[in-house]
Amino acid sequence: MPEDGCSPAASRDFQRARAARPPPHLNLESTTMDMGMIGLGRMGANMAQRLAQGGHRIVGFDPKAEARNAIEANGCASADSLDALVAKLPAPRTIWMMVPAGSITKGTVDELLKRLAAGDTIVDGGNSNYKDSLAQAELCQAKGIYFVDCGTSGGVWGLAEGYSMMIGGETDAVERLRPIFETLAPAKDKGWGHVGVSGAGHYTKMVHNGIEYGLMQAYAEGFSILEHKTDFNLDLHKVAEIWRTGSVVRSWLLDLLSDALAKNPEMAGIAPFVADSGEGRWTVSEAIDLNVPAPVITASLIERLRSRDTESFSSKLLSAMRNEFGGHPITKQ
Template identity: 70%
Template structure:
């Protein structure tokens, strides 16, 4: 099957490379010339523009977007719209907000175009291990794209599936990432508690290795945490600053809209915010309040 990849950053380039290795013909566009050159070295035919990419693909055209959520996706979708013809399909494999996806899918449907949202998990390991894909869109359209999903997945019948109509793929991936926030926070806190029990002199990498086999807390995230502890036991050179890319916020918003209690995911998001405050006014006020009501000592800067 032939398709175009829009966005040749690390993940997009890796997905395109996996498709090429699986026997698909892939053309790609990225505004970065170096990214196009690197992709070409891995068998991806480069296009100098979105217009050139659309012209290079046979009808019905399939284009896979791997670009950042928000304005960049909107700009790409809007630029492609007049370049496509009835029967063509765009797959958004990025982490778009599902509400934006619903709007874009409706726009494309009005022009006889397919719009499929594919929540994609696998990160930098996807090239080797395959990608987990949660797909939303018209059932017939998704079925026609089966060869692509089977190639990208860990196995033809594992790790992917159509979960519902347009928007449902990105919605499912949003919640997936919210769960990920909570799991990562729990591992981080647990290992921190172990590290602070200094009199035991615990080897955190050893503990992680023990937990990786047979334990009820074993997971791929634990594998990654253990590997990281083996490489850098004290996390030297790493700032205690944790970013978020939006999915955790959207998950919490959805929980509030649906009146669903989600304290673990919500608190894990709050902890990420907390990590960015290196001059916490709130903590200073807390210290002052303890002094005001109880005469407790205040630690000076």
């Protein structure tokens, strides 16, 4: 149990209780809005629920009936098709997408453009490539529809804690959606901002995630060094708890790392396989295009790729070369 006396289970119960209450900074008599939410996975459903708690009228759409039923239980309406979603929203309509980046986002925008009218707004809150967002904005502009790209951070904790949002798009569109952003954010005037024209929001979020790669890699390597120093038999969870307060390396990632170590000190049952969702690759590519050295972010991306190679041919070659030039022993499988 952590030294503050709160077990991980108790902490989760506390977070669930907080999530059931309206965000504390909200005045429910303030401006409310009608909005559609497409994509009711964990992020989309939690965002819809937070907005409903803030007094907004949310209509959600997801191909899965169980996802639609779940948000209805949390104060939202639902629609079983895009046509029904658009029909349930008053003009000018606002529709927020939380769907996978790439072809699904592009396809969803294409379908919405067939159904929306001039003055409506599409918000892409997923992790789209900023170049895709620039293209989507151009398509929308040709039809008089606003396109807002919102880089969204907060993960599964966003319902209780609020979301960090980096927003790109035309000023008029962003200002009209201010009540939505103020409700989703950790505070009305903190954790969100209009960072620039269309594409700027997802560009900023791309670099944010590149930095995240580097931070996570540094923590992982540091704790691995501590774990390998068997002479001291260090309690890694205790070390993490010490660093969480007053240390220059304290952060929310360290909080999460400490929680993970409390639950599973040996990381038992976890395969050393680390996925990436694309933003780290895009950040490295952008750094190369701009001639900006980014060795830490690049190395963290390469480490993720290396983690997936359970039959590393390159490592086998390294072992073979050491044997060839120095007679060093080869470890057999």
